[in-house]
Amino acid sequence: LTSLGDEARIALDTAAGRAAGLFSPNLRLGVTGLSRAGKTVFITALVHNLIHGGRLPLFDPVRSGRLARAYLEPQPDDSVPRFAYEDHVRALVDERIWPESTRSISQLRLTVEYESASGWNRMFGRGRLHIDIVDYPGEWLLDLPLLGKDFRTFSAEATEQSESAVRSEVARQWRAIADAIDPDADADEAQAETLARAFRAYLAECRAASRSLSTLPPGRFLMPGDMEGSPALTFAPLTRMSDRARSGSMQALMQRRYEAYKSLVVKPFFRAHITRLDRQIVLVDALSAINAGHEAVADLERALTEILTCFRPGRNNPFSALFQRRIDRILVAATKADHLHHESHRRLEAIIDRLVERAVRKASLSGASVNTVAMAAVRATREATVTEDGETLPVVVGTPIDGEKIGDEVFDGNKETAVFPGDLPDDPGKLLEAREGAGQRFVRMRPPRLERTAEGMTLSLPHIRLDKALQFLLGDRLA
Ligand code: GDP
Structure with a gap:
């Protein structure tokens, strides 16, 4: 009875506080990954899509029409630089160039107002959640093992x-x-x-x-x-x-x-930042590692194990006692899936699943739920097929970055080009054994041209499964 009483009291307090606009919970979302994994692009695309009503059918608050409004607010930690969101949007959308990558830690506060899915909560008005996005280099996490050496x-x-x-x-x-x-x-x-x-x-x-x-x-x-x-x-x-x-x-x-x-x-x-996170996304440029060969893939798995170990409060983590919050969800996302035709996405997902499954086991991570996704925070290509010598090949079409090459062919930065990216192996185990890289051909494309509506409004940035990532990271907190 006591615990029922407590729960009811907390629920009432929360609801009453919410009605009075006094209480807005916050969620600290860590975004990491090694250099050039796609952190800057991911955060920019996430915020842009939420603020501008992007197409996010797999994100329940949007699908069910409960997301009322999302907007940026001054970030509360004065000692941490603000994530340069506006500069990055200008680069991506106006100039169609990739924004400047993460070099240090930065933070951004995004506030989301939503109608609760529960009738009880709706009686007390709109819910509001502050999402504090913390962007930091994955390289810094790899330092944790040094503490024990x-x-x-x-x-x-x-x-x-x-x-x-x-x-x-x-x-x-x-x-x-x-x-x-x-x-x-x-x-x-x-x-x-x-x-x-x-x-x-x-x-x-x-x-x-x-x-x-x-x-x-x-x-x-x-x-x-x-x-x-x-x-x-x-x-x-x-x-x-x-x-x-x-x-x-x-x-x-x-x-x-x-x-x-x-x-x-x-x-x-670690003390100031990592121990305060609630959720974490780890971005992984698996395609570059695959391209570089099996040693790079093995090394990526090692790095992933070390990174996941950092989020495990436990014996091997000197920061266990300091964890103010417990990270309860970790998403490992293979980025830049738009380099591949969707027929290969399932294979990319199988590869990342395999890497994560082994890393989770080696890191003895328990307590947090770990999920994976193959996504593109910004989709720079569309799909097509070309017929060559009677054979139909799935290709991706985009505008290569000026000077990109495949073999001797150098691309012009203003012309659309179709690229056959090659096949990923169907058995992820092969990537760890093979002597050579998988022989993919990835061409870096410029960010997409955004369509404008008749009223001159720019539509939001296209993506692949960004909404699936959002649902895992935020969905339950906006229910
Ligand atoms: P960071 O170092 O983790 O901040 O990496 P960035 O977000 O700056 O991304 C590094 C580079 O990867 C960018 O300049 C792009 O060339 C590429 N990139 C990142 N995300 C995507 C994506 O979703 N699609 C495509 N096609 N390229 C991406």
């Missing part, structure tokens, strides 16, 4: 990784510098800088499109945010190490900076 372990792992087949060649320059460093010699700032620069260049090379590797900590080396050039980033793993670091030695300096990085950069970020 001392400098020696970090160095040993980085050294071992650099000897793998995909990495050894690009690691050569950093290794040449590192291998020549005597860990006992006096600390030398100029040498530290040369070493750190070479290590950063090596990580960047691993990340480049041809290799598309994912697990490359420390995260701020690739995405420094506001820490560019800071001494906390002027360190690197050492390939030679003494049993004890002599005070004043190179090893002692590197070790101290590594520890400073963890305590001054990694911990505050």
Whole structure:
């Protein structure tokens, strides 16, 4: 009886507060993914579609006509930059160029007013939900495992990784510098800088499109945010190490900076941002990894495991005790599905399902419900078929970005072109075994031209299954 009484009281309080306009719950939605996964495009498209009445039939509040209004409000955290929504819309819609990608953390408050689906709640007027969207680089999440590693372990792992087949060649320059460093010699700032620069260049090379590797900590080396050039980033793993670091030695300096990085950069970020999230979407550019080959796919799976581990309050997560809220839903979304004909979407979904299923198992993630989707936040192509030598091929048609290439063919940025993207393997397991990439041909297309109505109103941005993503992430909170 007591608990029934409590529940009824809470329901009444909530309803009364809502009627008086006093109480608007908020939901903190984290948006992450490695660099160029599609975070900026996703947030821009999500907000644009909600504000401008986009076509979202799989999003229940829209389908059932209960979404009354969505609008931006000043974001409540003064210490976090605002997501540059207006600039990004201008780029996408007016200039038809892709907006500037995420380089740091930013935030945006979107407020949604809706009619509740429940008759009881409707008696108290419209519901209102503040959605605080937090955009941050996935690279920063990959730093969490560092908290459990001392400098020696970090160095040993980085050294071992650099000897793998995909990495050894690009690691050569950093290794040449590192291998020549005597860990006992006096600390030398100029040498530290040369070493750190070479290590950063090596990580960047691993990340480049041809290799598309994912697990490359420390995260701020690739995405420094506001820490560019800071001494906390002027360190690197050492390939030679003494049993004890002599005070004043190179090893002692590197070790101290590594520890400073963890305590001054990694911990505050997790504490201030990650532990306050309610929901999370992790965007994954699976197509680029598939294109780069099986090592990139295996690496993506590793990164995904590490990322999901961050959201698991539990033994291996040093932030367990700090979680103010519990993330109860995580969506892993394969982006840029518009590069493929819809006949291949199911295969892309099977691939992402497989990666996530293994990552969830390895991360022993429990308590949160994890879902997957293959989507395009902005659909830059339409579908067609072409007949070649009597064979009908499914193609995608779009306007390639100026200078994009397939083989020797260079595209002009103003002309529509049909591209046959190739087939994804029907068995996702093949991607991890194959020696070569799947041989897809993806051409980056310009954002679509938006149609205008007779009244001159621009229609909302087209997408693929953005509404499905919204339903999973927000639907229940707008019921
Ligand atoms: P971020 O680094 O995660 O913020 O990545 P962005 O959102 O800036 O996306 C990186 C690039 O991926 C963009 O410049 C586009 O070229 C491409 N992209 C992202 N989302 C989509 C999409 O939905 N469709 C298509 N065709 N391309 C996309």
